[in-house]
Amino acid sequence: MSKAYHFKGLLTEKGWLEDVTINLDDEGRITSIGEANHTAEKVNGYALPGFQNAHSHAFQYAMAGLAELHEGTGVPDDFWSWRSAMYDLALQIDPDQLQHIAAMLYSEMARHGYTAVAEFHYVHHDKNGQPYSQLAELGSRLVAAAEQAGIHITLVPMFYQQGGFGKPAEDKQKRFISPTIEDYYHLLESSRQVVKAYDKAKLGQGIHSLRAVKPEDVVQVCKDFGNDRPFHFHVSEQLKEINDCLAFHGQRPVEWLLNHADVNDNYHLVHATHLSDAEVEGIAKSGAHVVLCPTTEGNLGDGLFRFNDFQNTKGRWSIGTDSHVSLNPLEELRLLDYGQRLTTHKRNTYYQPNRGDSGFNALKMAWQSGRKAMGHAAHEFFAVGQYFDAVVADGNAPLIATAGSQHLCNTIVYSSDVSNFLGTMVAGEWITSEGKHQKTDEISSNFIKTMNDLKSRL
Ligand code: ZN
Numbered sequence: 209m210s211k212a213y214h215f216k217g218l219l220t221e222k223g224w225l226e227d228v229t230i231n232l233d234d235e236g237r238i239t240s241i242g243e244a245n246h247t248a249e250k251v252n253g254y255a256l257p258g259f260q261n262a263h264s265h266a267f268q269y270a271m272a273g274l275a276e277l278h279e280g281t282g283v284p285d286d287f288w289s290w291r292s293a294m295y296d297l298a299l300q301i302d303p304d305q306l307q308h309i310a311a312m313l314y315s316e317m318a319r320h321g322y323t324a325v326a327e328f329h330y331v332h333h334d335k336n337g338q339p340y341s342q343l344a345e346l347g348s349r350l351v352a353a354a355e356q357a358g359i360h361i362t363l364v365p366m367f368y369q370q371g372g373f374g375k376p377a378e379d380k381q382k383r384f385i386s387p388t389i390e391d392y393y394h395l396l397e398s399s400r401q402v403v404k405a406y407d408k409a410k411l412g413q414g415i416h417s418l419r420a421v422k423p424e425d426v427v428q429v430c431k432d433f434g435n436d437r438p439f440h441f442h443v444s445e446q447l448k449e450i451n452d453c454l455a456f457h458g459q460r461p462v463e464w465l466l467n468h469a470d471v472n473d474n475y476h477l478v479h480a481t482h483l484s485d486a487e488v489e490g491i492a493k494s495g496a497h498v499v500l501c502p503t504t505e506g507n508l509g510d511g512l513f514r515f516n517d518f519q520n521t522k523g524r525w526s527i528g529t530d531s532h533v534s535l536n537p538l539e540e541l542r543l544l545d546y547g548q549r550l551t552t553h554k555r556n557t558y559y560q561p562n563r564g565d566s567g568f569n570a571l572k573m574a575w576q577s578g579r580k581a582m583g584h585a586a587h588e589f590f591a592v593g594q595y596f597d598a599v600v601a602d603g604n605a606p607l608i609a610t611a612g613s614q615h616l617c618n619t620i621v622y623s624s625d626v627s628n629f630l631g632t633m634v635a636g637e638w639i640t641s642e643g644k645h646q647k648t649d650e651i652s653s654n655f656i657k658t659m660n661d662l663k664s665r666l
Pocket of ligand 1: 328530
């Protein structure tokens, strides 16, 4: 049945439309904006385009909050010790458990305002490292979890071949490994089939990292890439990775990649934390996007991305929650901004020529680049023919109720949290409202049972 909603405000890529009706068809796609409709459901709130979560490893949600007991272990706690704990978890999870963890995660993402996720997926095989009879079995479970939670998913199966630069895979990595390009392409084809099961699922592809694939195979996969889907790539997250790459290739990771592949605006470089001046310029010139995950990067002690320098080259960026230590998109935007403020002693991180509205600029870039990371070309926040996917800020929340339109985005980005959201809609349906996901009982009880079985959170 067709539907209509009337909002106090609707954010477009040009600014707010006030007192606006949005009309939808029976699939939840927009048929018109602004056309009066007396049957419209009145919503006392401000609709923003749903946040795009451009980087996720769903299984890691099971260890959120567990990596903070630092005393008494006797070993320095850094990214690499965290990674070892993460591998231990990856080895234990069966397909049903992965689906339950991912459904919990995606429903929580929705509650925080995300309506789409790009799942950077590299746990492919069974616990013995053997391929499942359906190669993309675990990918299919992630798609099923997104359907259960009601959000869009772009499944991005990763090519992961070896343990490090010139090093064979470790035993702990056995669930990730595709030994050859052909093996990876079979997995990709199986993944292409499994996304067909859900009308809000799409396919991407990618390479886990330069350290995880032989150089000649990185070159070949990038050469074979048809530019018909987003291509995701972890890059330059850790100083050790830069040093290992320099020792092996004589070049830095981004430098090497730009020299050996036709990097273009379908590429989404995740983290890109440690860049030389030439690499900052090179990424922007290539048109590639970066995916920034400030809360995970902060939690793992990666370092600060050169955000101001990158923005000065007109570089484009999206956000992701990566290890899911936080699921709040507003926190990602604030930490990204405050990292720059604290080091430069200036406050206008998100300034754009002719537009000084920080919150608006941040929302717009994160959304537009995030859409590209999902495999969509859309630039308009809400366009006729698109699904109506939105997060709605509460028009009764005191700070929001009293903010003029020029301060609304900033009040939401800098001074709100999920408790100030009325809910999240996908395809014109409320999938969360009043702080609860519509399937929270079923999803939570499956998740709790899974965690009790795994005993990993005790
Ligand atoms: Zn990652």
